[in-house]
Amino acid sequence: MDDAKGLAIAFEEAKISYDEGGIPIGAALIAADGTVLGRGHNMRMQLGNPILHGETSALQNAGRLPATSYKGATMYTTLSPCDMCTGACLLYDISRVVIGENKTFLGGDGYLKQRGVEVVVLDDEACRSLMEKFIEEKPDAWNEDIGVEERVYSKEGIKRPSS
Numbered sequence: 001m002d003d004a005k006g007l008a009i010a011f012e013e014a015k016i017s018y019d020e021g022g023i024p025i026g027a028a029l030i031a032a033d034g035t036v037l038g039r040g041h042n043m044r045m046q047l048g049n050p051i052l053h054g055e056t057s058a059l060q061n062a063g064r065l066p067a068t069s070y071k072g073a074t075m076y077t078t079l080s081p082c083d084m085c086t087g088a089c090l091l092y093d094i095s096r097v098v099i100g101e102n103k104t105f106l107g108g109d110g111y112l113k114q115r116g117v118e119v120v121v122l123d124d125e126a127c128r129s130l131m132e133k134f135i136e137e138k139p140d141a142w143n144e145d146i147g148v149e150e151r152v153y154s155k156e157g158i159k160r161p162s163s
């Protein structure tokens with residue numbers, strides 16, 4: 001699948017979450033042949049669930065799959081994946097991770113690459129502005145989602161690049 005099309009599905013999920021009053025991060029797991037295996041969005045606010053992020057929701061909605069289904073698959077996500085979602089992608093040997101943006105938060109991009117995952121950052125303006133808008137509106141909800149008290153750009157202490 002064309003990466004812009006895959007990201008568009010993830011972004012649709014992010015918008016659904018925003019409209020529900022939730023954290024606007026969405027994801028879609030798409031097989032090598034273009035089949036959408038699962039899609040989902042962050043459910044912290046909607047369900048009071050701290051482990052359903054965009055990527056883990058997409059994995060949950062994809063259900064039980066054999067290892068062969070993840071091979072060659074791409075995880076599209078609107079935001080750079082946190083440590084938990086990075087780990088989930090590595091656990092299932094997902095071949096590619098396509099990221100909408102990593103300017104509001106930088107997660108496991110580097111570690112994914114180190115582990116042999118193809119990482120593509122599309123630097124998408126729509127993903128970034130939706131996330132910035134949410135963080136401005138509900139800073140506490142965002143900090144809570146990544147387990148911090150005050151906003152950080154990276155949990156590894158990496159400084160935010162000037163834009």
Ligand SMILES: [Zn+2]
Nearest residue numbers: 053082084085
């Ligand atoms: Zn996550």
